[in-house]
Amino acid sequence: MKIKTKPTIESVAVHAGKRNKDQFGSHTTPIYQTSTFVFDDVEVGAKAFRHEEGGASHVYSRLGNPTVEELERAVCELECYGLDRPEDYGAYAFGSGMAAISTGILAMAKGGHVVAQDALYGCTSQFLKEEAPALGISTSFVDMSDLFLVEMELKKNPETKLVYLESIANPTMTVADIRAIAQLAEAHGTLLMVDNTFATPFHIQPFELGADIVVHSTTKYIGGHGTVIGGVMVAKKELLEESEAAIFRKNLGGIAGPMDAWLTLNGVKTLPLRMKKHAENGMKVAQYLESHPKVDHVFYPGLGSHPQHALASSIMKNGYGGMIAFELIGGYESGVSLMNNVKLCTLAVSLGAVDTLIQHPASMTHSIVDEDLKKQAGITDGLVRISVGIEGAEDIIADLEQALEIQN
Template structure:
């Protein structure tokens, strides 16, 4: 599959990421000829009427730094509109609270980030009486069977956190179209560089900008991109007025800076992840490796069809006891044990040990194996990474 290069723009992805697509207007320069959009920290702006009226009045409702980032993110995804939020979960909760009314119906993937699962089960189902159906979205027929005329939203991750499962975006988008409902995709693991859900028919794309978009583990944020004007107006109202959970100007600056190197970083992440995945697959203390780039992944063909690459995230099942697994983690030097992902440094996480509150134990969602290890492969030398794993594995 070739890289998505048009995305509603005459420029290719790397050109858009760097920001050269702004050459025609440079709306952020304001007569100062800044090459980089400046950070506007002001909470309020001077009011004027008529021809002198300012586009921005109050930073919660609109900030020039945030507007510049949102335009950049929309271009990356080939969307018409983007909104930047204070966290990935802020983006997800805004999307769900805006698009699913109290007492409504939502169909979600049963393999999903623990924070999203908790939002669905504790807040939407528990406080807003939303009927949530978790289904195995690897088979579109499961989605079709769960959706009916009362459904308000279909929600999926692809690849999923942390089991690296995929869903057929185009097939599920067709189901959503048949019922006239919205389909949202959390595409954080793939990044806009390797996957373009809007091009495949999704209505809403969500990213935790904390991860690959920022890429340097120094900013928390989220984003929603859409082509649907009505959906955008609902989301914008919730972001700016109802929930007030927009991204700060300084974090907008950090994400915009990170996006400029996204293509180069993602290529390197993928190369390193493939090397690590192949090493782990050959090791006798590894029971199974989950990486869409491996031919052994049961959805490798789908990954090759709807993604232009396989990103830097993988998981594997350690063949040993939890005590041995903990000793392995403690024996690593280059891989830092910790949550989050998508930064230049390699991180490793055992969900059952490090984030037990986010590990599913219910029947409705996919259970995460106790010895599952999630790896965010960074930009270090791949030989050094493999050697670190080789030394630490018992």
């Protein structure tokens, strides 16, 4: 019998992040709920501040905390699953997904230009368009599904330091050709940052495809239960050091708290199990919606009708995830009607929880996005976004059916 040497991603998720046995033998990760750490003597404390050997391992929880560091190792292990040298990578955990995204952009693109995907999470779009210019970073937005346009934008902006995209775009479900864009970025001497929140490392592993930096809102699928806000950034240790990302996080103060890190670690352990069910339900709900006479179009990477279905099939593993966008034939009014009449589905923003969340981007998450950019990205008044949960698929479908029937 051949002995299996490489663990499955399910096994990695359960054991990820663990390093040393706890001094008291705790089976699960302790919560180091402390703001500061005690030094044995002045010399040990002084060496810690000078980053010298023999110094204290921890100083202050804004700089680093054992519980937070275990979460960092865990997410790093999942994102680096299958890489030849995962030990070359490191991660920083943050108090929110936007803290990870904004700190990452400030560190990696300081004083330069960003070529960004036109369809992005609303706050990311707002940060790049409204706040980043005052901080010395300019941005142009482009349809990342068109490689010609991406290349033209890079040629037009030789000062580009960062290409920024979402592996699956929020909320349009556009799938980017990460491998091809990574090659373009490398050819133009720029870095590629990928927000992998929608897909998670269970479905897409951007480092395998050539990405330089991966960010997550761990609030979503990685946490998985709607109980915590958090974010993480993963990159090669050398890049993290060169970009001074740790200094940015220290001085901007965005590190995750130990309790939030501990809650998120619990989510990490069940990520593969949950993602399998999300994906299974997602396909069933997408197929139902595509057949409904009041739905104009469904955007789900697993459907043959999706513009990048072939691409998605080539880069996604273990299914197509639990996120769906669909266009209602009644426009804005139909979107509002559907939101107001669901019963099992939860009317709430965010995503990736065990229960099904439904929201209307035009009136909610993307109401803050510039109107022209919203139009360019295809975020219309009738677009609905649904984060399919792990309930029975037939129950989710029945709820959508009764709510759609109420519409005129």
